[in-house]
Amino acid sequence: MHTIDVAYVGRGLHEELAAYIADQQDYYAEEGVHVALRDGCNWDVERLRRCATIGLGRALLSRLTDGTPWVALSVNTQRPLFWFLARPGLTSLADLAGRRLAVHAPHTPPGVFARIVLRKAGLDPDRDVKTIVRSPGDYGMDLRRLNDGSIDAAYVGSTMAPEAVAAEHGWNVLAWVGDHFQIPTVGVAVDPTYIPPDDPAVQAVVRAHRRALQVIHDDPHTTVRHMRTFLGGQTAEEVRAHYDTFIAPYFTTDGQADLAVGDKAITAIAAELGVPAGVSAADFYHTVATTA
DSSP, X not given: OEEEEEEEOSOSHHHHHHHHXXXXXXXXXXXTEEEEEEEOTXXXXXXXXXXXXXXXXXXXXXXXXXXXXXXXXXXXXXXXXXXXXXXXXXXXXXXXXTOEEEEOOTTSHHHHHXXXXXXXXXXXXXXXXXXXXXXXXXXXXXHHHHHHTSOSXXXXXXXXXXXXXXXXXXXXXXXXXXXXXXXXXXXXXXXXXXXXXXXXXXXXXXXXXXXXXXXXXXXXXXXXXXXHHHOTTSOHHHHHHHIIIIITTTBOSSOOOOHXXXXXXXXHHHHHHTSOOOOOHHHHBOOOOOOO
């Protein structure tokens, strides 16, 4: 049996769902690979590049900014699972002008996505919004600060079902990033300097993840059962509604990237980072289907 380290660089359904299902359903073992799932959230690029990674956004930013030759071999979704959650009285992104927003750092993938969406709404994230940069986590502190009024809005990820949280507290979901910015993201990526894309262990991981994507589409009961591990604060009905709204319609069935969407996203990200768009989607996304 082959062995490989696979690192995730964020938490929540966006980053972990396909890998979690592949692990829990024993697809890795059935594909002939022993996978050590590693927490790479705080790793630097030099350590991360010695593993396969789930975080395609971070891999793409690394390729654009420091030239690390990451390639993505499978893609889970093109609609990032991040939301703008706000206190009562704010009903649109435009209402964030002059408000306090808890958000990821500007040069992290979620932070870049947030800034692109804010600019589309006509806001300069450096001048029009009072950003409070914080490290991503379970966003529990954001919810406390929304409750006590020390922030007006928070940019949150998929460790919760924001629409259910908003309904519980009387808050508003101002926007889902996936409605405003698309990018082929989360899946399997490697740096060929250390791990060849055709390495048997890597290809086994890709096959296992694509089997998990089929479960997400074909077996709602199993998928929702696994999702409840991540969304322990929500009811079964809320988790199923979250699955129906954000997961089932938008996760891929085959791990393939839409290169036109990828090129548009790379152009937008490079512009936000102030670096040349020195890589095309075809250079970065190598998602041709694999066979056993």
